[in-house]
Amino acid sequence: MSLQVQPHVSLKPYNSFGFAVRARAFAQAQDDGQVRAALAYAQAQQLPLMVIGGGSNLLLTRDVEALVLRMNSRGIRLLSDDGHQVVVEAEAGESWHPFVQWTLEQGLAGLENLSLIPGTVGAAPMQNIGAYGVEIKDVFAGLTALDRHSGELREFALEECAFAYRGSLFKQHPERWIILRVRFHLQRGAVLKLNYGPVQQRLQEQGISTPTALDVSRVICAIRQEKLPDPAVLGNAGSFFKNPVVSAELAGQIKQQHPDLVAYAQTDGQVKLAAGWLIERAGWKGFRDGDVGVHRLQALVLVNYANGTGQQLLALAQRIQNDIAARFAVHLEIEPNLY
Ligand code: FAD
Ligand code: NAP
Numbered sequence: 001m002s003l004q005v006q007p008h009v010s011l012k013p014y015n016s017f018g019f020a021v022r023a024r025a026f027a028q029a030q031d032d033g034q035v036r037a038a039l040a041y042a043q044a045q046q047l048p049l050m051v052i053g054g055g056s057n058l059l060l061t062r063d064v065e066a067l068v069l070r071m072n073s074r075g076i077r078l079l080s081d082d083g084h085q086v087v088v089e090a091e092a093g094e095s096w097h098p099f100v101q102w103t104l105e106q107g108l109a110g111l112e113n114l115s116l117i118p119g120t121v122g123a124a125p126m127q128n129i130g131a132y133g134v135e136i137k138d139v140f141a142g143l144t145a146l147d148r149h150s151g152e153l154r155e156f157a158l159e160e161c162a163f164a165y166r167g168s169l170f171k172q173h174p175e176r177w178i179i180l181r182v183r184f185h186l187q188r189g190a191v192l193k194l195n196y197g198p199v200q201q202r203l204q205e206q207g208i209s210t211p212t213a214l215d216v217s218r219v220i221c222a223i224r225q226e227k228l229p230d231p232a233v234l235g236n237a238g239s240f241f242k243n244p245v246v247s248a249e250l251a252g253q254i255k256q257q258h259p260d261l262v263a264y265a266q267t268d269g270q271v272k273l274a275a276g277w278l279i280e281r282a283g284w285k286g287f288r289d290g291d292v293g294v295h296r297l298q299a300l301v302l303v304n305y306a307n308g309t310g311q312q313l314l315a316l317a318q319r320i321q322n323d324i325a326a327r328f329a330v331h332l333e334i335e336p337n338l339y
Contacts, residue, residue: 003027003037005067014070015055016118016231019310023050023068029093030072035146035178042067049148050339051178053120054095057127057237059336061310071122076102079183087141089183092122096129100217109190109213110139113199116224118231118238122179126170127335128163132220133196137163141183148176166242166335174337192216198223227298235304236295240317241275241332254328275332276300278324292316314338 009026012018024047029035042049048066052058073093080087086108090099096119100111113134117124125143128136140163143156154177162169170177192211194200202219203211211219229236251271255261258281262274279285279299286296291308293316295301302313321332 001030001034003029003034003041005038005041009068011055011060011064011068014052014068015058015060016235016237017059017304017308017310017313018231018235018306019060019304019308019313021060021063021310023064023066025067026070027067028070028072030074032073032146032180035069035071035073035180036151038067038069039146039148039151039178053092053123054118056118056231057123057336059237059310059314059334059338061314061339064339071120073122073180075181078106084188086186086188087183088186089181090121091181092120092179094121095119096121096124103184103186104214104217107188108186109188109192110184110186112213112217113193113196113220115217116221121182125161125163125168125179125182126337127166128161128168130166132199133193135163135165137161139184139186141185143182144180145170145177146180148178153180165245171337229295229298229301229303234295235306235308236301237336239275239300239335240302241279241300241320242335243272243275244278244330244332245270245272246330247271250329254330273330278328278330278332279320282320282323282327284320284323287316289316294320 005025005027007025009023010020011023012020027038029038039049050064050066050068052068053071071093073091075091076094077089078086079089088103097116099121100115103111113132114129117129117131124136140158145154145156147154192213199219208215245266248269248271251263262277264272266272276299284294285299287294290312291305292313293303295303302317317334324330324332
């Protein structure tokens with residue numbers, strides 16, 4: 001089928017903050033051919049091309065003067081299975097959580113800690129999504145991307161992706177690569193990662209002593225539903241700031257003043273601070289300014305109550321950044337992709 005391009009489309013349904021900006025042009029790609037057609041259209045119209053998935057990691061502060069291409073390609077397949085190790089491939093437009101559920105239903109472990117993260121498979125490598133001690137890089141088996149510069153397909157192995165904490169090669173070069181499909185190493189009967197947050201405790205409370213991957217997924221879904229606002233109800237993009245990684249010296253100074261600081265030593269000697277703790281301690285939790293604010297249960301999540309704008313939310317984020325810098329000498333970096 002040929003690509004359908006619509007002019008002047010509201011992006012409100014396509015970003016999880018629900019900001020009502022407009023795209024100059026909008027299309028959805030079901031397959032590689034339509035992705036190529038979108039590239040050709042954008043070139044012919046001299047428009048930039050902006051690729052999106054579920055829009056759950058976007059901060060849109062103005063109308064988008066581009067062809068916005070929403071990845072909507074579908075397909076999940078087993079590439080290899082030796083009875084223990086399995087490689088699964090999914091198309092970029094597959095929704096992340098249903099894909100995770102599909103793997104669990106097949107008895108495959110590896111993605112359970114990443115349950116209930118919104119968005120698409122294709123966007124997952126962009127910021128090396130992570131939760132409860134697991135990141136994409138831990139189960140990554142490769143991906144296929146379209147090089148916008150040459151028009152050629154390129155295969156990426158793990159070591160070529162520059163995966164880092166909420167980062168990757170693809171995030172560093174957002175104008176270059178369109179991720180088409182991603183592969184994952186999963187296992188039957190894998191060792192589960194339970195030593196993070198309240199996961200182990202919740203399992204024990206439910207009397208589960210030898211959990212399956214599905215049990216872990218269920219517990220994590222329940223914790224997330226208690227703590228995080230559902231974007232379908234209250235606009236948000238999950239954690240708005242990255243957890244800052246600071247020197248052990250600075251972490252020590254803050255801890256002297258605030259003994260209950262939530263901080264985790266890193267292997268390189270630096271210390272990761274919980275950004276949510278810093279924001280809460282500074283008094284921002286539950287703060288509301290017009291139609292934007294800081295969530296009342298999770299200070300790391302900024303929200304759009306209904307009719308807020310990306311500009312208003314960005315202004316609030318900057319106030320928080322300035323306050324945290326003044327109080328703790330820590331810079332908070334914004335996590336969502338800003339437009
Ligand atoms: P989008 O927001 O559509 O796009 C994100 C970026 O990727 C943009 O720069 C876009 O241009 C680019 N992009 C999208 N698809 C492609 C593609 N196929 N090829 C090239 N570039 C592409 N994140 C975590 O890491 N861990 C969490 O636990 C987590 N929890 C969240 C909870 C909530 C309630 C919400 C709202 C968000 C959460 N997030 C979390 C953030 C977000 O869900 C993830 O970053 C997710 O991977 C974004 O996927 P998306 O399809 O919505 O991407
Ligand atoms: P939490 O469990 O209350 O923990 C607070 C912070 O402490 C987290 O940011 C986490 O860092 C860190 N932490 C907790 N236990 C740790 C451990 N054993 N070792 C190292 N660091 C530890 O966090 P939460 O807000 O409820 O989120 C739970 C998980 O989901 C976290 O992994 C979080 O990153 C993820 N999440 C991400 C988003 C997003 O949009 N990016 C949104 C919601 C939840 P890390 O964040 O580095 O893991």
